[in-house]
Amino acid sequence: MYDAQREIRNIGTIATKEFRDNVGSKRFIFIGFFYLLFAVVLSLVTGYVSKDTRPYMVLGMMESLNLIVALLAVIISADTLSLEKKDRTVYQLLSKPVERSSVVIGKYLGCLAVIATLFTACALLAYALTAVFSGTMPAPGDLIPFVGAILAENLMLAAYIAIGVLVSTVTKNPFISIMAAFLAWVVLFMTSTMGNIVGLFAAQESMLFYAGDTFDLYPVYAKAMIWVDPMSHGMVSQLLSGNTGTAIAGLPLWANVAFLLGYALLLLTAAVMLFKNQDIT
Template sequence: MQTQSFGRIWAIASNGFREVIRDRVLYIIGFFALLLIISLRLLPEVAATTEDKIFIDLGLAGISVLSVLVAVFVGTGLINKEIDRRTVLVLIPKPLSRAEFIIGKYLGLLGVLGVLIIALTGIYLILLSFSKIDYPAGSILVSTIFLFLELCLITGVALMFGVFTSSILATLLTFGVYLMGHLSRDLLALGKLSKNSSVEILTQGIYLLLPDLSRLNLKNEAVYGLLPDPQILLGHTVYALVYTILLLAIAILIFSRREF
């Protein structure tokens, strides 16, 4: 029974992977390469002494922004697209549970994001080496791994909103969670500075509810070759995985109660 379930999930994931890949997602790789090549030509003219650090930072930021855009825009439309096409009405009555359908779609998109990050990071490192820029390779690779963990979480958010609302509203809500997730620590610190117990309780509640995405943002540390201790990195990894599993569980619960 479990083997059959894994087979159905794999079929949905592989089909979703091919569908998203065909949706011009790979054009992003060409756009990223062109952006970096142009930056290599322009940065020496505007930043004569710091162009190396700026280019390292720009490359990491570009990988993050482009992959997050794919995760949000594609993730929020994964389920609604199947509903609009009425294909979900054909798949669900078959021996395919709604949980298998959600997990398969999720893993298919993660596969695309994994390929995208590997390709973008490869181009980035090749251009760094070609330009003879001294860069902390280990720190950069660790930061991209944590970027993938962040994408796992954000894709879970996008999928959760996408199963019960329109793609446009789900996109706006997901971007809101993404922005607030990166500001949640600042919001918590602001509540403590206010010296108001009500404000402090409110900010603590928001911090506990929203994902703390600053845990997974290691771009600034990677630029200077600085990373937290392995124990801290392990804690951040567990945090991202547990939060992602919780989001998927909520998405499955909502989708299982939805009528078509």
């Protein structure tokens, strides 16, 4: 019989263990260190070069580091289940009164907590350093765009975590899981890049007589190539500018939020269903 309270506790326990295991891993420390270093450098550049910039605007520059943190997201989550299969600890886990869906969700939330903690900590540090080096004190109105940008970035990372968990569900070897997740990261980036190139090429004749967003002229297949990459839905610049009516990837703010939520939930649901029906031997 399904016990909701028990499964909530199980999810929390699994997520906590996953968080602790990943925070102490060499890959997290290595990639996380470089991400933190780049964030500090960007805050110094923003503070010294742009004296009139509000401190929260450093998050706009941190968007250029999305490739790094997205890579860490898929790598951290890629072997979350395949490693359990390889070490055969999954048998010990499933021998307890715990639903398979709780295992996947707990693993997902644990990985998400790791990446969200890293990004949020780096964003706060960059914000503080930018304020110090620019000599510009934060204003009360800075809080809303700053928090909104952090939430938007974490939502994008949630989609990448779901990709990693899905890959980990269908593989048994951790090395293969990480390589497959890395390949997915590369393919998504290249697909969106090619989508922009193809879209611009297809729309070049109409661009001379069109005053609106060039993205509107892209063919549907080019738009789909861009939308499939979670990074293309980055809403940080949109939120920091305060102009939430501006379209990003041809979509308004609410549509980008809904798309990323649906993206992450769809992949997580697929991972849950696959793991529930998997013959783990």
